[in-house]
Amino acid sequence: MPERSGSAKGPGLALGWVVSIALHASVIGAGTALVWSIQQQEDEPYATDATTVVFQSAGLTPEPARTSTAPEPEATTSPIDALFEPRAIAPAPVMLAPADFDFPPASVDDAVPDSAAPLPLPEVRREAEFFGSGASDAKRVVYVVDASGSSIALFPAIAKELERSLHSLNATQKATVIAALGRPANGDREASGIVAMAGDALVRTTTRGAQRLSDWFATEVTPSGRSDLLLALERALAMEPDAVFLLASPDNASSNRDGFLSQLDALNPIDERTGRRRAIIGVVSVGPPSVGDPLTEIARLHGEGAGLVILERSTLLEGAR
Secondary structure: OOOHHHHHHHHHHHHHHHHHHHHHHHHHHHHHHHHHHHHHHHHOOOOOOOOOOEEEEOOOEEEEEEOOOOOOOOOOHHHHHOOOOOOOOOOOOOOOOOOOOOOOOOOOOHOOOOOOOOOOOOOOOOOOEOOOOEEEOOOOEEEEEEHHHHHHHHHHHHHHHHHHHHOOOOOOEEEEEEEEOEEOEEEEOOOOEEEEOOOOOOOOHHHHHHHHHHHHHHHHHOOOOOHHHHHHHHHHHHOOOOOEEEEEEEHHHHHOOOOHHHHHHHHEEEOOOOOOOOOOOEEEEOOOOOOOOOOHHHHHOOOOOOOEEEEOOOHHHHOOO
């Protein structure tokens, strides 16, 4: 009788092998599909919407933006997420000196001045000039005018030039006018009216002060007689001027010749320390003086560069018209 156990095992064993093979095939297929999917994802390009800006160290000029060429993905962000999207911010301009720039060295002029230090005062010119006779650095000026009778026709021209000269001075200077009038017949040197002065002190030559002196001479002085020039110069030098302008006729100067120069030398001596006289005396002669005339000697000994100016009477008469 045949064995039952052999015929029963045959169909069951075959079915088991079929099931096992099917299961292994499905596992292998699933693994292959997974590997293929991963490989496909790795081969796709990386997509981004960010912009990169590179700054150069000198000049801070941005390079052209480098942007990915990948296709833009569809928008998947919500409206709220869009508020936090990154944005490129333009840099603030910065001015930088080139590395090879040569800065100038600092100087004394660049320093801040000391507020306590006094400011330098502008240079003030104290010049004076009368009928072409001039003096520099003359802070105190005295005009001595021969007002003898022989000059009466010349007085309008003299008054005009005196006014011009006074107004050419500045407010840092002082001046006055002395008129050498005619001497009385008895020759008394102490008699009143020999010397007329525009006040007893020098006047600051502002516009008003200069006009005051000019008006005094034009209205208060009347030429007469024969003048005493030495007395007029004595009054002038007593006011300690820096410059004296003497306008006189050679005839009147000659009448004062005796002892004139020696007395004037005592009134205006040479300073031993400086080698200069106290005051410069510029001489304006109405008419040419003779050789050795006192006016010539005054200009030579006391002029110190002011010299001797000679005026023709015809010129003054023409200017008086």
